[in-house]
Each structure stands twice: as structure tokens, then as C-alpha cells.
Amino acid sequence: MTQKEKIELTPRQAQAFRSFKKAFNRCIDSGIIFYTVLDTMSAINGKHVVDIMDDNGSAPTKNALQISGLCLPEISHYSIAGWADDRHFVVLRGEPDSIEAKGEKE
DSSP: OOHHHHHSOOHHHHHHHHHHHHHHHHHHHTTEEEEEETTEEEEEEGGGOOOOOOOTTSOSSTTOOOOTTOOOOEEEOGGGOOOOSSOOOOOOSSOOOSTGGGTSOO
């Protein structure tokens, strides 16, 4: 089994992911927007939201509501964590079993 095959979804996982995508799209269609920090994704009623931005030390406008501390519906899991645009790796269980796993092949 190749490294890529080890991370491909099983048929059951693929069905669960399709269900997740449908639920996500229903959220978007209903006006929910998502706010994600590290491994936590929160849901916000987007009807009155123009933008979500960082503070740079102070609230950007008088209409800005500080999000931290609000009791928003959320899900949290390490696999939600956002990453920058550098290279990322999935660490697999067991011993490397291919040249690609050892980094000798792109």
C-alpha cells in the first residue's frame, strides 16, 4: 500500500464527507458564516456581518463586536487547525514503506 493509498478515504468515509459537504452548504445557504481560530470553528449568523477582521490593537470600527468570550456554537478538533502556505505533512503510523515516504522522491 502506498503512502497516498493510506490516506485515501474509505467508501464509508467518502459518504460521511459528502454528507458533511452537504451540511456545510446548507449552513452557507442559510446565512451562517464560520469563524475559525486554531482548532475551533464557530458558527455566526452572517445576516448583519460585513467582515471578520483582526484587531491590530484596537477595534477597527464602532460597529465591531469582539468575538472572544462570546458563547458561539462551535466544534473543535485538531484536524480543523488552519495552516499557512508553507509545506505540510501527514505523519503516518508504522515504518516508512516507500522511497517517497523517506523524502527521496517528489
